[in-house]
Amino acid sequence: MKTLHEVFIETARQKKDALAVYDRGTNQEYTYDRLLTASCIFSDRIRHSTQDSFVGILMPSSAGGIIATLAVLMAGKIPVMLNYSTGVARNCTYAREVCGFTTIISSRTLLQKLDEEPLEGMLFVEDIVKSVTSTQKVVGVIKKKFAGFFSASSKPDDTACILFTSGSEKEPKAVQLSHRNILSNIADITQCFEIRQEDVFMSLLPYFHVYGLTTNFWLPLLHGCHLVAEPNPLAYRSIVQDISAYGATVIAATPTFFMGYARQAEKDSFSTVRVAMSGGDSLSTALMKEYQERFGLTLLEGYGTTETSPVISVNTLEEHKAGSIGKPLPSVEVKIVDIDTHEECPPGKQGKILVRGDLVMKGYYNNYEETALRIHQGWYNTGDLGVLDKEGFLWHKGRLKRFVKIGAEMVSLVSVEHALSTLLPEEGACCVVDIPDRKKGARIVAAVTEVVNDKKIRRQLRHTLPAIAVPSEFVFMEELPLMASGKVNFREVQRLCRDIFQV
Template sequence: MSDDTLQETLIQTCRRFSDQLAMADSSGAKVTFGEALAKCIFLTGRLRSIWSDQEKVGILVPPSVGGALLNWAALLMGKIPVNLNYTLSQVGITSCIEQCGITDVVVSGKLMKRLKLEIPVRVHLLEDLSKKPSLMEKLRVGLLEKCTSANGLLKLLGGSQSGSDDLATIIFSSGSTGQPKGVMLSHRNLICNVEQVSGVHSLVQSDRMLGVLPFFHSFGFMATIAGPAVAGFGCAYHFNPMEAKVIGPLSEKHGVTIMIATPTFLQFYLRGLKPEQLKNLRLVVVGAEKLPKHLADAFEKKFQCRPLEGYGSTECSPGVALNGLETNQSGSVGSLLHDMEAKVVNPDSGIELPIGEAGLLKVKGPNVMLGYLGMPDKTAEVLQNGWYDTGDIVRLDEEGFLWIEGRLSRFSKIGGEMVPHGNIEETLNELANQNEQIFAVTGVPDEKKGERLVVIHTANEELLDEVLKKFSDAPIPNLWKPKPGQFLSVPKLPYLGTGKLDLKGLQQIAES
C-alpha cells in the first residue's frame, strides 16, 4: 500500500507519461500529462494570492479540462479542494461553504450565468485565471518544471507537508435524504480505491474514460480526478451527462474505452448514441440505482458491451463492490473490492447474521472515510472501530456476491412490517417494460398503519392501466401492492445532479 499523496503520485505520473493524453473535453481542449503539469504549475502562481490564507478551497466548475487542472493545482499547493454541488439549492451551497470556512470560490463563468447562481463569498472566474501567461509566468513554470524530485517541486508549491492519511478532499453528500454532510476523504482513501477498482478491471495507460460525472460526486472525483493521476489513463470530459449528441462524437474522437454512469444516463446513450461512436468501449460500470435487466440487455445488444453493476457510497471513496467481466452475477452488485471486509448484521440487535440472510451491511477497509466534517456525533453513529454502517439492507451469498435489498431509509413500516420501496419500484418498472424508470415509490405518514405508500409515475393512462392489471398478479406480498388511488402522475421524476432519484423531492411531491 502506497504512502504517497495524490500530489506526489500526480507529479510522478505526469513525468512518466509526459507525451500521453491526460485529458480532453467537448470544447476542444486537449493536453498531455506533461502539458497538464505545466498548466497546473502556471495556475498555482495565479491562485497563490487568492488561496493564501485558506486550507479548504472552493471550486464550482463542471467536468472539463479546466476543472480537472484546477483540482490538480489545488493539490499541488497543499490545499483541500472542495467541489461544490451546483445542483443543490442556494441554501445547500451556502451551507457547504460555511461548513468549510471558504471565503473564495473559483467558478466557471458560463456555469454561473446559466444557473444564475449567487454565492455569498468572493468569486473568481476560471476563464480569467486561465488567460495567456506573461513572460515572467512562463519563466517561472519552466524553472519549476526542472525540479528533479516530486518533493522538491512540492516544497516550492506548498504541497509537501501533506501525508497519505491527511485530508485530500471533502465530498458533500447530495442531500437526497437530509442536509448535506461533508465526507472527509484522505489521500490514502482515494489512491487505494483507484487501485482497488483497477484490481478488478486493470485500468491502464491506454484507456480513455468518459468523464461526465460531476467532480462533486465521489465517483466523479475518484475516477476522473484521482484516477488519471494514479493510473495514468486519459479522460474525455463533458459537463452534461445526458447530452448524447455531444457525448457520442466526443467518445468516438478520443476512443473512449471506459464509461461510468447511472441507469438514467444509459437510457440517454441508448437512444442517442450510434454503435460506431462507442466501438472502443470495453467496460461500463453502473451504480447509484439498480440496473434493470432489460436496459442492460438493450445496451449490450446495441454497443456489444454489457454494463456491470457496482456498489459504493461517498463514505467509501466510493467503491465497495464490483462485478468483473469474468466474475459477473447479473442482479448482484459484485464482490467486495480487495482489502475490504464486510459483515451483515441484524439492524436492531447488531448481531451478525448467517450467509444468505438479509441484514444491515457494515464494511471496513482502507477506503473508508476519515469522518464527517465538524460532525463528531454523526461520525460516531456510522463509524465504529473502523466499521462503516452503510445503511443498506443486503444479502451476502456463499460465493461472496452482494445483493442489495434496499436502503434502510427506503423501507416503510406498515402495520409493523418493513416494506421495501425498491422491490416495488423494480416490479412496476419491469411490468412497464420501458427503457427508462417510470415508477418511483415513497412513503408518507398514515394515522392507522404508521405509513402509506405513494407511487410517483410518468406513465400515460394507457400504460398505467396495463401495468395495474398485471400488478395485481405480481409475485410480491399484497401488503407491498399500492392501490390505484396511491398512484400520482407527474410530468417527470425528480433527479439529483448525480443521476440518483431525489428522495426528498419524491417525498415532497407525495406529501403535497
C-alpha cells in the first residue's frame, strides 16, 4: 500500500493537464500538473521553515488548503487540521499545546474575513507565493518530474494527519489518522458509489472536519476527478448555481447544508447529481422526502466518526432503507454489544456500536488512557447506541452520553428530539438538553427555532413520550448554534439554557 501523497503524485502524473481544482474563492483553475508543481515548491519552503514534526493548517476549502496539506506531507511532516470557525486564537493555542508545534500555514484573506489577528509563527500562502523566485519555480518544475524521489518517504501506518474531535460534548481530542486509515475508507466509498474519473465533486465541507477531508479532498483528488472548492458552505445561493454550472455529480454535505441548498434550488438544480451523501448529523424524514419529491434526488445517509476516517456505514443507490444509516462498508466490521454485559446483541436489540477495520484511528495523540478506553482488541467503541436489523442495516439510536437520569429513569434526549421534530413546522429545528434541578437532579429543556404553544405541544408529546421525558421548558432561539460541520453544538445550547435559567 502506498501513502496518500504517493498516490496523488501518481495520479497527477497521469492526469497532467486535466482540471483538478476550480477554486471559487479566487476563481482560479488548477490542473493536476500545476497542483503538483505548487506542492513541490511549497514543500521546499516548509522544510526550511521548521524543524517541528507537526505543521498547522488553517485554511478554507481551496486550492491553497489542498496545496498546503500536500506540501506538508511531501516535506515529511504531519498536517494538523485547525478549526477556524470557532475562534482562531483559542483553537490554535489549544492545538499547539496538545501537539507541540509552532508553524501554522494560513491565509491573510481568511483572517481578514474572520476579523482575526495573525498569530506568531504563521506562514501566509499569499506571502509564500509572492516570495517564490524564478529559480525556485524552475527547481519546482524539475522536482515535479521526480516528485516521488524528492518527497519524504512514509509508510502506510505513519500518521497522515491530526484532526480534533468536535468538542460538542467535552474538550476536543487529537485524533491520529494514518495513510492506511484514510485510504481504506476511500477504497470502500469508491466501491459503494462507483467513483470514477469523470465525476465532478462539490468540495463544500471544511478540511479540518474529517468528513470534508476524506470525501471532499482526498477521494476526488486520488481518483483524478475535478473538484469545485467552495470556501463558504453557507453561500447557499451561489453553491446551488455552481452545482448546475459545473455539472456536479457528487455532493457530500450535512443535513443542515442540504436544507439550505433546498431553499435556493429550482426543480432541475440537481439534475446532474448522481450521488448525494448526507452525514455529520441525523437526516430527517422531511428533508429526505423534500429532495425526493422536489428534485428527484435520493439523499443517502451515512454514519461515521472522526476516529474512523470517517465513514462506518452508508446507504447506497442499490441498497437503502429510509431512517437507517445504511450497511457497514465492505471492509468494516460492526457489532452491537449489550451496555452492561458487553455480550454481542442479536439482530434487533439495541446496544453500543463497536467498529473494527483499517479505518480505525491509530489513537489519540499523547493520550494513551483515553485511547485504551475507546479501543480494545481492535474494536473501537463509538459511544453511540444502535441496532443492526436482520438485513444488515444499521440504525442509530443516539449518543450514550446524550442520556440523562431524571429521578430513577434514563431518558434519551435524542428520542425527545425526534418526537418533538415531528410536531414542528418543516423549517423548524430543535435541540434537547438537560440542566440541573434541585429536586430531580436534572430537567429537560427544548431549544426550538419556531415559537410554540408550550401547553399544546406538551400535551401532544405525552402521546409518544413518557411524562418524565416531556420537556419542562421551551426556549426560543432564532438559530441553533452549530459546529463548522453543521452539527448542533450541544454544549453551547446547554450553556445558553443554563444561563437563561441561571443554573
